[in-house]
Amino acid sequence: MTLHVYLSGEIHTDWRDQIIDGAAGLDVVFTGPVTDHAASDDCGVAILGGEENKFWHDRKGAQLNAIRTRKGIEEADVVVVRFGDQYKQWNAAFDAGYAAALGKSLVILHGDDHAHALKEVDAAALAVAQEPAQVVQILRYVLTGSLPE
Template sequence: MLRVYLSGEIHTDWRERITKGAEGLDVTFTGPVTDHAASDDCGVAILGAEDDKFWHDRKGAQLNAIRTRKGIEEADVVVVRFGDQYKQWNAAFDAGYAAALGKSLVILHGPDHAHALKEVDAAALAVASEPEQVVQILRYVLTGTLPG
């Protein structure tokens, strides 16, 4: 079984396209909490309210880091998606963490990010522009089958 951690932007359907496309393959997917409000507020919901937004955000970031570290450390492959709408500093951090751990890293982004992400791309074993290409990578890794 191949364990794949899906990191990165949460505003498009790329995760669903990959998981649906990989149906029938011996693969399990994990990833961050993609409910933006839950992710932002988990720290104060669990550990108590904060008056200062800095500490509110910090509590959430630290709890989310527990999940992220576990997911990346347990993964065989880490897919990191950089979307067009926001600057995803967390995605870049996840890519760096995965690379430092020697994980097989697949980066997913459009052509507009090619220059900005050249160092991240250089650390990856594959750079894809569409979620369906990630599915094809996973299928090839697991079965040796090329797209038809």
């Protein structure tokens, strides 16, 4: 069985690479958002034309990024959403809610410091992990039934 996993959330650390590398050899296809921060922010105006007002600049980018995000989440078997220590990640919370509304298997990834703030998001998840290695172990278990050694 091939598992399609969408990796959503913060783009400032290498958590995605840790999961992808750790899942080597498993039958997993990973997708995710554009993680080039500048490209993600500026795609709308770069493609559709400039905007003087920052609101419309951001909106154009958000709408173009939503095409990829919606497709990735809709086609995923599992959606992993990472909340990092830097910045408020409203987009990650939105992705988690969208995935939950679609009935996707949701894995949330964050440290203890976000436990209270994300209690509703965590309650919608099938698993809440603190480390990328735990996400890999979840994927391994789902695909093979193997427990960590």
